[in-house]
Amino acid sequence: MRPPDWRTSWSHLPLDKGEWISELWHCKDLDTMESGLTLVTNKHRVQAIGYYSKPLKSSIRLVAVLGPQPRRLYYDADYGIETHGIDPADWPWQPPLGAGLSPRKRLRPPRSPTPRSPAPRFPMTSFCFTRACLEGVSGVAVCQIGAVVSGLILSYAKGHRECVGNIRTDCLRRPVPVGPATEFWLVVSTVKPGKLQATAVDFDHYPPGDTRIPWEGVLEWWQAGTQARIYHEGREIRPFDD
Incomplete structure (x- = not known):
């Protein structure tokens, strides 16, 4: 049985040519004991999935060091991420000859x-x-799940991409070129008491009830699953009638 959309989370990390996920770390908040995973690519990009914990309040351990071949990652995220597995795994991993270090000592936890x-x-x-940085964006693909804008995939020069929010590849709208535009507009609405979601995004005109966001910062x-909090340069984007 498939869980309803509002109960699922989708993590998406677009990779550049020649880039792959090379390290997998497990993080746990020492106060709440909630946990998540941190992915590190061979180009030193870092993405957290699951619960986010401030570095000074969390413990972190290396789960696996990975090569470039395709693989599947499984994890259960009901309340943090405690159960996970990789198929196939590249473990045990060996450091270069002469390094004199075990892989767990050789690799430093990601920042x-x-x-x-x-x-x-x-x-x-x-x-x-x-x-994601909004400077230098050349195109945007919007992820629309029902009435909710759950996330954005931002394209930059030379094919590089970043994403924010919850991305389902089967719910992506056609990419929109940014061109010479200097701003876009995002609508955040109250979907339930105390719960906010992005409900509309526009790149051409100024619809009512939205917030103007410049292509910078x-x-x-x-x-x-049921709500979002969105910030631009540290300022929260709130519903128009707040």
Whole structure:
């Protein structure tokens, strides 16, 4: 049985040519004991999936070192990520000859992205954190799940891509070129008491009830299954009637 869309989370990490996920780390918040995974690519990009914890409040351990071949990653994210597996796994991994180090000593824990915005706190709700720079964006693909804009895939020069929010590849709208535009507009609405979601995004004109966002600075997106908190340069994007 497939779970309803509002109960599922989707993680998407677009990779550049010649880039692959090379390290997998497990992180646990020492206060709440909630947990998540951190992915590191061979180009030193870092993406967290599952619960986000501030680095100074978490423990972190290396799960696997991976090569470039395709693989499947399984994880259970009901309340943090405790159960996970990789098929096939590249473990045990061997460091270069003469290094004199075990893989666990040779690799340093990754530095997690530090949000400018505060992490949302709701009982029994884990928010996933993503962010992207808005400068140099050449195109945008919007992920629309029902009435909710759950995330964006941003394209840059030379084919590089970043994403924010919750991305389902089967719910992506046709990419829109940015061209000479200097701003876009995002509508955030109250979908249930105390719960917000992005419900519309526009790149051509100024619809009512939205917030103007310039193509500069950093967009931060905290996403849970039923709600989101979105910030631009540390300022929260709120419903128009707040």
